[in-house]
Amino acid sequence: xxxxxxxxxxxxxxxxxxxxxxxxxxxxxxxxxxxxxxxxxxxxxxxxxxxxxxxxxxxxxxxxxxxxxxxxxxxxxxxxxxxxxxxxxxxxxxxxxxxxxxxxxxxxxxxxxxxxxxxxxxxxxxxxxxxxxxxxxxxxxxxxxxxxxxxxxxxxxxxxxxxxxxxxxxxxxxxxxxxxxxxxxxxxxxxxxxxxxxxxxxxxxxxxxxxxxxxxxxxxxxxxxxxxxxxxxxxxxxxxxxxxxxxxxxxxxxxxxxxxxxxxxxxxxxxxxxxxxxxxxxxxxxxxxxxxxxxxxxxxxxxxxxxxxxxxxxxxxxxxxxxxxxxxxxxxxxxx
Amino acid sequence: xxxxxxxxxxxxxxxxxxxxxxxxxxxxxxxxxxxxxxxxxxxxxxxxxxxxxxxxxxxxxxxxxxxxxxxxxxxxxxxxxxxxxxxxxxxxxxxxxxxxxxxxxxxxxxxxxxxxxxxxxxxxxxxxxxxxxxxxxxxxxxxxxxxxxxxxxxxxxxxxxxxxxxxxxxxxxxxxxxxxxxxxxxxxxxxxxxxxxxxxxxxxxxxxxxxxxxxxxxxxxxxxxxxxxxxxxxxxxxxxxxxxxxxxxxxxxxxxxxxxxxxxxxxxxxxxxxxxxxxxxxxxxxxxxxxxxxxxxxxxxxxxxxxxxxxxxxxxxxxxxxxxxxxxxxxxxxxx
Numbered sequence: 252x253x254x255x256x257x258x259x260x261x262x263x264x265x266x267x268x269x270x271x272x273x274x275x276x277x278x279x280x281x282x283x284x285x286x287x288x289x290x291x292x293x294x295x296x297x298x299x300x301x302x303x304x305x306x307x308x309x310x311x312x313x314x315x316x317x318x319x320x321x322x323x324x325x326x327x328x329x330x331x332x333x334x335x336x337x338x339x340x341x342x343x344x345x346x347x348x349x350x351x352x353x354x355x356x357x358x359x360x361x362x363x364x365x366x367x368x369x370x371x372x373x374x375x376x377x378x379x380x381x382x383x384x385x386x387x388x389x390x391x392x393x394x395x396x397x398x399x400x401x402x403x404x405x406x407x408x409x410x411x412x413x414x415x416x417x418x419x420x421x422x423x424x425x426x427x428x429x430x431x432x433x434x435x436x437x438x439x440x441x442x443x444x445x446x447x448x449x450x451x452x453x454x455x456x457x458x459x460x461x462x463x464x465x466x467x468x469x470x471x472x473x474x475x476x477x478x479x480x481x482x483x484x485x486x487x488x489x490x491x492x493x494x495x496x497x498x499x500x501x502x503x504x505x506x507x508x509x510x511x512x513x514x515x516x517x518x519x520x521x522x523x524x525x526x527x528x529x530x531x532x533x534x535x536x537x538x539x540x541x542x543x544x545x546x547x548x549x550x551x552x553x554x555x556x557x558x559x560x561x562x563x564x565x566x567x568x569x570x571x572x573x574x575x576x577x578x579x580x581x582x583x584x585x586x587x
Numbered sequence: 588x589x590x591x592x593x594x595x596x597x598x599x600x601x602x603x604x605x606x607x608x609x610x611x612x613x614x615x616x617x618x619x620x621x622x623x624x625x626x627x628x629x630x631x632x633x634x635x636x637x638x639x640x641x642x643x644x645x646x647x648x649x650x651x652x653x654x655x656x657x658x659x660x661x662x663x664x665x666x667x668x669x670x671x672x673x674x675x676x677x678x679x680x681x682x683x684x685x686x687x688x689x690x691x692x693x694x695x696x697x698x699x700x701x702x703x704x705x706x707x708x709x710x711x712x713x714x715x716x717x718x719x720x721x722x723x724x725x726x727x728x729x730x731x732x733x734x735x736x737x738x739x740x741x742x743x744x745x746x747x748x749x750x751x752x753x754x755x756x757x758x759x760x761x762x763x764x765x766x767x768x769x770x771x772x773x774x775x776x777x778x779x780x781x782x783x784x785x786x787x788x789x790x791x792x793x794x795x796x797x798x799x800x801x802x803x804x805x806x807x808x809x810x811x812x813x814x815x816x817x818x819x820x821x822x823x824x825x826x827x828x829x830x831x832x833x834x835x836x837x838x839x840x841x842x843x844x845x846x847x848x849x850x851x852x853x854x855x856x857x858x859x860x861x862x863x864x865x866x867x868x869x870x871x872x873x874x875x876x877x878x879x880x881x882x883x884x885x886x887x888x889x890x891x892x893x894x895x896x897x898x899x900x901x902x903x904x905x906x907x908x909x910x911x912x913x914x915x916x917x918x919x920x921x922x923x
Contacts, residue, residue: 386849448815479722479788482822483783486817512724
C-alpha cells in the first residue's frame with residue numbers, strides 16, 4: 252500500500268500540451284489544498300495556474316513530495332528532468348511518479364534519494380507483497396464503481412460520490428486503485444500491478460474494518476467484459492465486498508475501446524453480471540445507480556437518454572459532470 | 588514462459604514422507620520416459636523406485652535438469668541439500684524448483700550456476716513479463732479444465748484427456764499453468780504468479796495458433812467461486828479461449844477448502860457461470876463433461892452419484908481415476 256507525503260509540488264517538465272498533463276490538473280482539481288505549487292522547465296507551455304515554486308522553495312515551505320504531473324511522450328523519463336528532480340530530492344522531497352518506467356531504474360536518482368533520505372515512489376507499481384484474500388466480512392459500508400469499459404469515469408464517479416457524502420456529513424473515504432487516484436488520496440494500491448494470486452487480498456487491505464456508518468468509496472478498474480483486464484476487475488470486486496455498486500458507462504462506445512470485436516453489453520446484462528460476481532463476497536451487493544459519461548451529448552439528448560435508460564434499468568441515472576453527484580450519493584445511501 | 592531441459596534427475600532430499608514427495612511421484616507417473624533416475628540424501632526414507640543416480644552420473648548420461656521433487660517442511664531450502672545441488676550444477680544440470688523460496692535467493696547457487704553456465708528455474712514464479720491480452724481468436728481447438736474449487740483434479744483431468752486424445756491419434760498438447768504441470772510438460776506459465784494486468788495475455792501466449800485439428804488441453808487454476816483466487820481463474824479462462832470446458836468437482840466438499848463461509852455452488856450454476864464467463868472470448872465455449880474426484884466413494888456410491896449427477900446436469904460424468912479418461916476425450920471431441 253502506497254503512503255505518500257503531502258503537500259505536493261506538481262512537476263510539469265517541458266509540457267506543451269494539456270492532454271499530457273492530466274495528472275497535474277487532476278491533482279489541482281481534486282486535492283488543491285494539498286498542492287503547494289507547480290514547477291516546470293523554462294520551455295514548458297502548460298500551467299495549472301498554481302503558484303510557481305522552485306523545488307528548494309517548496310522544500311522550505313514544507314512540501315512532502317514532488318509529483319510528476321505529466322505523461323512524457325514515449326513513456327521514458329526525459330534526461331532534462333533530472334536536475335529538477337535532484338533539486339527536489341536535495342530539498343527533502345519524495346519523488347512520486349505514475350509512469351511505467353520506474354524512478355528506481357535511474358541510478359542517479361537512487362543515489363540522490365539515499366543520500367538525502369527521501370523515497371522514490373512508483374505508484375503505478377505495487378510496492379509490497381500482499382497476502383491472499385481471506386473472504387472475511389469487514390465492518391463498515393462500501394460502494395465500488397464498476398464499468399462497462401476502461402477509462403470512462405470510474406475514478407471521477409468515485410471521487411464525486413466521496414465528496415458528496417462528506418458534504419452531507421457522512422463519513423466517507425475515497426479508496427484509490429490506480430496511479431492518479433493514489434496521488435489524489437495520498438495512499439492506495441495500484442491493483443492491476445499486483446500478482447494475480449493476491450489481487451483480492453490487496454483489495455481487502457485497501458478498505459479495512461471501519462465504523463459501521465463509514466463508507467469506503469472504492470475506485471473500480473477495468474471491466475468484467477474486457478478481454479484483457481477482467482481478472483483485475485473481478486479480484487478487486489471480490490476483495491472490496493461492496494454493499495453498493497455504481498455502474499459507469501459511456502453511451503458513445505459500442506465496443507470495448509481498442510477491442511472492436513468485443514461489444515459493450517446491454518446495461519441490464521452488465522448489472523446482472525456485476526451483481527452476480529459481487530454476491531460471492533457480499534450477498535447483499537446491489538447496483539444502486541448508473542453513472543453516465545455524457546460528454547458526447549447536448550442537454551436535450553442527455554435528458555432523453557437519462558430518462559429512457561432509467562426506465563430500461565429501473566435505477567436512477569446521473570452524470571456527475573452534469574450535477575449528478577448528489578443523486579449518486581443519495582442512491583448509495585439507500586442501502587445504508 | 589518456462590522452458591525446461593529434460594531428461595530429469597529427481598531429487599528427494601532427506602524425505603521421510605511420501606506426502607511431501609508428490610512432485611517426484613507425479614513426474615514419475617506422468618513423464619516417466621523423461622526421468623533418468625532419482626537421488627537423495629543418505630537419511631531419506633522415500634523412493635520413487637527409479638534408478639539411483641548421483642548428480643555426476645546423471646550428468647554423464649545426459650540429464651538436463653535436477654528437479655526438486657519434494658516440498659520441504661516450512662518451505663525453506665534445507666542447507667543439507669546444497670552440496671547435492673552444487674554437484675548437479677557442476678555436472679551441467681539446470682536446477683528446477685517449484686518452491687516459494689526462489690533458488691535465485693541463494694548466492695552460492697547463483698554463483699555456481701553462473702560458473703557452470705546452467706540455469707536456476709523457479710517454476711512457481713513467472714520468469715518474464717507478458718503483454719496484455721489482445722482477444723484475437725487463435726487457430727486450433729482448445730479445452731480447459733475448470734473447477735468448483737482448488738486442488739480437486741484439474742491438472743490430473745487435463746493430463747488424462749491429453750493422453751487419451753493422443754492414444755486415439757488426435758494431436759493434443761497438455762498446457763501447464765502450475766509448477767508441477769510445468770515440470771511434467773517441460774514448459775508452461777505459473778499463471779497465478781503473473782501480474783493481474785497480464786494474466787489473460789500470458790494465457791494467450793500459452794496456447795498459440797495451431798493446426799485446425801490440434802487440441803490444446805489447458806490446466807485450469809482456482810475457481811470462479813473462490814474468494815481469493817477467482818481473478819486468476821477468469822484471466823486464464825479469457826486468455827485460453829476454450830471451445831470445450833470440463834468441469835472438475837469433488838462431491839465430498841460442501842465448502843471451498845479453508846473458506847467455510849463459501850459454499851460450493853450447484854453444478855448447474857457452476858456450468859452456467861463458467862460458460863457465461865468463457866463466452867467473452869469464445870462465443871461457442873461449452874461445458875462438455877463433468878470430471879469427478881470420487882475418491883471418497885465406493886463403487887456403488889460412485890455409480891449412483893454419476894447417474895444422478897449426469898441426469899441433473901445433462902452431461903456425461905466421469906472420474907478419470909475410475910477409467911473415465913476415454914469418455915472425457917469423447918466428450919471433448921463432440922465440439923470438434
